[in-house]
Amino acid sequence: MSLREHNSFGLPAVARTLVRVRSEADVRRVVDHPEFGRAPKLILGGGSNLVLTRDVDAVVLKIEIEGRRLVAETEDAWIVEAGAGERWHDVVAWTLDQGLPGLENLALIPGTVGAAPVQNIGAYGVELKDRFHSLDAVDLITGRSVTLDAAMCRFGYRDSLFKQDLAGKSVVTRVRLRLPKPWVPALGYLDLERKMAETGDTHPSARTIFDWVCAIRRAKLPDPAAIGNAGSFFKNPVVSAEQCRDIIGRDPEIVHYPLPDGSVKLAAGWLIDACGWKGKSVGRAGVYERQALVLVNRGGASGAEVVTLARAIQESVYGRFGIRLEPEPVIV
Template sequence: MQRLATALQIEHDASLRTLNTFGLPAVARTLVRIDSARAVRRVVDHPEYGRAPKLVLGGGSNMVFTRDVSPVVLKVEVRGRRLVEERPDAWIVEAGAGENWHDFVAWTLAQGWPGLENLALIPGTVGAAPVQNIGAYGIELKDRFESLSTVDLVTGRSVTLDARTCAFGYRDSVFKQEGFGGLAGKSVITHVRFRLPRPWQPVLGYLELERRMHETGNFAPDAQTVFGWVCDIRRGKLPDPSDVGNAGSFFKNPVVTVEQCRDIIGRDPAVVHYPMPDGSVKLAAGWLIDACGWKGKSVGRAGVYEKQALVLVNRGGASGAEVVTLARAIQESVYGRFGIRLEPEPVIV
């Protein structure tokens, strides 16, 4: 490691294998560890790295590396958790972008500030959560979002963004969008603030949570109970990245029109689908993949998880190219049978 007068923490030819949850091999020509907004500004002012292309890396839970990385990798490690404000209608809680997401959720509950329990056990960091607009069990990040702080990678200026500016969509945000107006590769999130509503009300409409209520006879669970249920459900069907390399759900659940859904139901009555408030219908991508016979199958050393077809896994020593080859084969199968094009959730690098 090299420490310059600017106090930047710089590593050359840094392995990224342990910095992505898929465990894929890749090397960063230059990696800079970012522990503050000031560190981002030092990168912007750096005579060599300031104008260089950059790749922002959080917990690596949403990255598929297919090659070595020539852009400067900014490894976000900003820490800190605090209550910003206690309002009559909400707690405003802030976390550094480098905080582990699940640990942060558990911490908010321990402090008596519920609201994030449905998002428990999602891998990754706090800073990556708004980029992906993570969601699970009836809640999306945008439902609990207050604002975030970023540093512009051209000007070094700190900016606070609200929900409207973040342009949250289904597993999408302005931070994934390129071109005019998009912020992909143009800024670094340093802190995120959440609005946890008071009084708290549980979100229990998801089928598996309803099943837990009936199994336990607990129809008025507290936040800690919901947290425990969500963790149990996720552990039962999703592999732990520390045991089996993966990036969680690999494909977005496709959204179709009522007419398209009716056509698919006509051919496959068992298709799992969910009516949406805007009149569209969300299809379960995992069901579509399973229906095409992919569950448990492999391409090289990349495979489809045996318990959940939506999850692609590293069976040991897989390359990013093998993961992408498998993903494309699945996309072709689903399109050939259902006429639906699945869109990957992770960023392919």
């Protein structure tokens, strides 16, 4: 089974076995299968956070569990649930259509609902953990269902328990999100501040913020349907205030965001651009002309070419700034 159509980079790879998972029962059937049960597993959602460098011997579980619903409403929040196979952006749009604001800053992030807590996705000042309630998952060893709350998921920056102890050992089947009441807009991000200044709208609605975020992302990021990519390829590095002051002393223009704990998040795209990588290529893999944080498939690229390019960028940034960039996608 070719995986080229199942990864947003459009990289060539073949899976020996692919199982479409549309329910928890489908997962249990794989666990109980005499051949598949003991085999290694690769969990595949939208394939938007994946770099395939080879054919896959593991059993690929293509998660296609659907469903969206409002599960509960309390005085201080709405709780909504979505199947792990739903497209994340579709669920964000659906919540707004239902009059349930809170996810608008996370609009247009590629991938599925099931991948969102694994990656602890985030954008424009909001992370999934800020809106997370709980999730259901199936253990790939025992076949048992478990429900995990936020503390159990051990969320970190683009990180969670599912990238640590439970990597490849558990399948997320449903995710519940907590949308706080009263709604308070999250506007403390440079691009959104620019939109407020441009439009004169200093009290935007959730729908307006959604539209702004979509416009900003479309202007910066290529559509995977047109040019293969996995979105932001590197995590924004977090450094100490002292390290940041040192870098500012040498590069006053560096884009940085102070964090509540006193550390500082640096814009990885700025670091890459400063090293001259924007628009450059290694083989058929390249750095997107409008956003240095995005690596792209210029046509017929292999996973090996993408990884070679990524490593060259890492070495370049480390050589100039002393910072080691960490890739966001899973490299297989």
